[in-house]
Amino acid sequence: MNATEFQQHIGKIKHAVQGSAFSNANQLLSQLKSKDLNASQHVEVLYLTAVTCRLSGDYLAASHHLNTLLNMRPDYGRAHQELAYNYDALNKPKEAASALFTATHYNPALISSWKKLLTVYRKHNDKDAEQLALQQLEYLESLPAPILGAYDLMYEKKLASAEQICRQFLLKNKHHPEAMLLLAELGIQLKVYHDAEFLLESCSTLYPDNLRAIITYLSLLAKLGKHQKVLEIAEMQRERFTDNLQIIMAKANALLGLNKTAEAIAIYDDLLAKEKDRPAVWLALGHAYKSKGKTDKAIFAYQQAAYYHPQFGDAYWSLANLKSYRFDDKEVSRMLELEQQPSIGLDDRIHVCFAIGKALEDMKRYDDAFSYYNRGNQFKLASVQFDITRTEQAVESQIAVSSKQDFNRESTGFPSPEPIFIVGMPRAGSTLLEQILASQGDIDGTMELHNILSLASSISNQQKPYPFCLNELTFEQRYNLGKQYIEQTKYYRGNAPFFIDKMPNNFMHIGFIKQILPNAKIIDARRDPMDCCFSNFKQLFGDGQEFSYGLEEIGRYFEAYAKLMRHWDKVYPGQILRVTHEEVLDDLALQVKRMLDYIGVPFDSACLDFYNTERLIKTPSAEQVRQPINRSGQDRWKPFEAHLSPLLKRFK
Structure with a gap:
């Protein structure tokens, strides 16, 4: 079904739901389900079906549709928020709070979920969590409405719509820092790295006190392998943002990227000497030792990362990714238990699935190993929303361009x-x-x-x-x-x-x-x-x-x-x-x-x-x-x- 026709149909459904015409909404949804829908369209139909069921009072049906949706898109923040509303209606406050937490993890722009979480944190006298929620709400409520809406769209993987709104806003509000940052983030996700780099360089120059712009800029430069530039900027920013862990880590990672491994390791060691409970630093230290062939030291660092953060999936996968490392039965049992924990994040679950697959393959439990490899791959594929036809089209474009007579000039x-x-x-x-x-x-x-x-x-x-x-x-x-x-x-x-x-x-x-x-x-x-x-x-x-x-x-x-x-x-x-x-x-x-x-x-x-x-x-x-x-x-x-x-x- 083409995008224009689909959105017209969705608009009618939303209008019916807003007018409490649930029977009409269900009829329109049934018509859509009979069409040939792509994966993202199917997800949107399931979401609206769940909303309609909940508002109609059919909470069991709503839960069924949401579970189906979340099996397809486990990182769909609004679906977790809708699940929380459903749990609220069923008087399941503990489950509702868990769903709200997950919703804000995948979509930090959900103001409604943050407000409900704030109530939960205050009820349980969790001061640290309350402060975090208040800070996030203050930030979200300070954003212009179009930018908040565009952030919401971005987190729900509707990148083209988010980009369009952001560009329209920037036409009237040139050099708005949040809009520049958002457009850069969209550029990174769309792999338009040159545009994103220009935006972040401009934003960090225009707003030198904007730490978020600087950290995002350093992260992109590292992604592009521009480690020398990261090193130069990190050194300069250390004077402004003294002892900022992210900037220190950016410098260390850049040194590692420039093959100055001893200097990088010295920084990681210094950070860990000051505070052992830094899983990300242990992980980076493990990567540094791995690159030097110091396998025993890499293993110790990865194990420390998992010790200080028991749900840190990347620590387990990094051990598996050493290829020669063999998990014992106790470690495998721990990972199997961890993968089933409802509180584990999607990215951590994916890493653990791949680690379990490797462990079971080493044990020659091939069917079980494939099951976990496949589970991790399915989660990952759903989260990246990869479309192989784009690669095939890119190949055809390369062939078409290079087949022209003037292509290979002397x-x-x-x-x-x-x-x-x-x-x-x-x-x-x-x-x-x-x-x-x-x-x-x-x-x-x-x-x-x-x-x-x-x-x-x-x-x-x-x-x-x-x-x-x-x-x-x-x-x-x-x-x-x-x-x-x-x-x-x-x-x-x-x-x-x-x-x-x-x-x-x-x-x-x-x-x-x-x-x-x-x-x-x-x-x-x-x-x-x-x-x-x-x-x-x-x-x-x-x-x-x-x-x-x-x-x-x-x-x-x-x-x-x-x-x-x-x-x-x-x-x-x-x-x-x-x-x-x-x-x-x-x-x-x-x-x-x-x-x-x-x-x-x-x-x-x-x-x-x-x-x-x-x-x-x-x-x-x-x-x-x-x-x-x-x-x-x-x-x-x-x-x-x-x-x-x-x-x-x-x-x-």
């Missing part, structure tokens, strides 16, 4: 031969290839850099969005973009003549890369599709890779990736080196020689002993690439074969 871009891009699917062996190549003295390993995505975003415009604007770039623009990339990435490398950027998603931007850096080398890391796709399904990524949370989505993503790579092979014949994981396992020396010859550096036997190379590694494969070549990752999908029909129908 003498274009910045001529540096320094970058080596390793692209492909995540979990395809790219970290292993980087570790092998970084063992050669002329090549620096770095990390998954965000710079190409950021630069691509920066050239997009309303008249010709990326990638359709590529053919409009002048020689000067291409040259400057390539030069900018080299300058931006110098903070992550040493003094070697070449360096690696192993952001796998850059396969989507090979056309852009070759336009701005025509002499860059590109290696496509390829792995057996069943092994690769199932490995993605089991992996909970720190950020991005939203395609990986559903078997159907993963399979279609792999097909889209393979299709685009076939196209790039035609556009740039002989310029992209494909290295398959299985061939590396079969003959490491041959594949090392192929890669080094392609890059143009001499053979180095250290590449064969790559596991002895000491360097920071920040991907899920960190421990695995510190071991000699082995086949432990092959055919790991086979014990789960009965559950993998969406992949088997494509690849077997």
Whole structure:
């Protein structure tokens, strides 16, 4: 059902409900349910059905519809608020209070829920919680009505509507700080990072005392891998916001991102010496030790994070994500109990589900393991609202643009031969290839850099969005973009003549890369599709890779990736080196020689002993690439074969 027709129908239902014409509302809802609705439309219909049932006095039916809805969208704040109203009507105050707390967790803009919670906190003489509720209410009530409404829409994942309201408000109220912050947050969620960065830089400059703007700005810069800039701003802001934990952590995390691990660890240690009960600091310390290969210290730090915050899902997943860590029976029982607790947040539950899946797989309880992997993936997919058709459309756009006659012009871009891009699917062996190549003295390993995505975003415009604007770039623009990339990435490398950027998603931007850096080398890391796709399904990524949370989505993503790579092979014949994981396992020396010859550096036997190379590694494969070549990752999908029909129908 198209969006306009759907909203017209929804408007009639809301009008009927407001007029207490519940029979008419139910009739209109029944008509809608017979239509072909997408997931978000189905959620809205279920919500209005529940509201109508409650107002009609049918509380059992309302609860049924809300439970169905929350199974689809467990982070739908208004549904939890509606559940609280329903519990109130059924005289279940304890359940109502719990639902209100959950509602404000997922949608902090719900004034009605905060007011009801305030009453609960006062009744129980909970002064700290009362103060928090009062502060949030004061903040929400200070917001202009359109901005409050837009925040509500954003938290309920109606991003386009929220953006429209926010932009209209800014036209009349230029440089309003809350509107600028909201529009930036929407830009981040929509992955329009260049616009969001500009807004946050402007807001923090115009309002230097706005701590929220500064923290959000630092967070985005970190997300984009601009760690040097984070470091500079954090240092400057320390003078204004003395001892602010978020700014101190931003500095430490930036140091970690710049491979200054010892300095980062010193800051984490100092924070923990002052106060042990800081789970997020323990977690960051664990990540730092993991990147250095100090597994025992990483385990201790993650365990401390879980000790101080027993519902901290990321602490359990970080232990599982070490790959070599094995949970004992007591830990598994604790996680199983934790996952069932009603009070656990969605993000923590997702992390715990993936950790349980890994623990049960290690115990060879494959059906149970799949159940928890699948549960975590379903929750995650619902929360990110990923649509695989957008990726498929993006691939078609890249093909269409790069098929034009004037696309691959001669003498274009910045001529540096320094970058080596390793692209492909995540979990395809790219970290292993980087570790092998970084063992050669002329090549620096770095990390998954965000710079190409950021630069691509920066050239997009309303008249010709990326990638359709590529053919409009002048020689000067291409040259400057390539030069900018080299300058931006110098903070992550040493003094070697070449360096690696192993952001796998850059396969989507090979056309852009070759336009701005025509002499860059590109290696496509390829792995057996069943092994690769199932490995993605089991992996909970720190950020991005939203395609990986559903078997159907993963399979279609792999097909889209393979299709685009076939196209790039035609556009740039002989310029992209494909290295398959299985061939590396079969003959490491041959594949090392192929890669080094392609890059143009001499053979180095250290590449064969790559596991002895000491360097920071920040991907899920960190421990695995510190071991000699082995086949432990092959055919790991086979014990789960009965559950993998969406992949088997494509690849077997």
